[in-house]
Amino acid sequence: xxxxxxxxxxxxxxxxxxxxxxxxxxxxxxxxxxxxxxxxxxxxxxxxxxxxxxxxxxxxxxxxxxxxxxxxxxxxxxxxxxxxxxxxxxxxxxxxxxxxxxxxxxxxxxxxxxxxxxxxxx
Numbered sequence: 001x002x003x004x005x006x007x008x009x010x011x012x013x014x015x016x017x018x019x020x021x022x023x024x025x026x027x028x029x030x031x032x033x034x035x036x037x038x039x040x041x042x043x044x045x046x047x048x049x050x051x052x053x054x055x056x057x058x059x060x061x062x063x064x065x066x067x068x069x070x071x072x073x074x075x076x077x078x079x080x081x082x083x084x085x086x087x088x089x090x091x092x093x094x095x096x097x098x099x100x101x102x103x104x105x106x107x108x109x110x111x112x113x114x115x116x117x118x119x120x121x122x
Contacts, residue, residue, distance in 0.1 A: 010039050049094055057093035061086050 011030075014037045015023040029035040064085040071081040 007037075011037055014038065049092075053095045054092045055095055056090065058089070058091040060089040062089070063087075 011027075015026060018026065026035060030037055064087050067083045067085060069081040069083070071079050073079055
């Protein structure tokens with residue numbers, strides 16, 4: 001089978017211990033893009049995050065290595081047929097409630113200690 005083992009493993013984990021008719025219906029819905037297969041690595045439940053409090057704290061797009069294919073032209077020529085993929089890094093964080101500052105308390109003023117440093121006795 002020429003499939004990615006990670007995708008196949010996640011698919012297998014998602015239909016494990018399901019009755020045959022439910023598993024078949026689930027996989028048909030996945031093929032029709034009505035349902036998605038949850039990836040355990042990227043699942044929000046792993047970290048126990050609140051979905052309503054999430055925001056995008058970091059997003060970054062980098063160029064990936066170009067993928068080369070061939071396109072065949074007239075008179076025996078071959079031209080490159082390149083694709084330009086990218087890596088997308090997306091980090092979500094939970095909104096934190098701000099901590100309220102306490103009211104300032106009065107601190108007793110300090111007494112000058114300059115006389116003691118000079119060596120003079122009082």
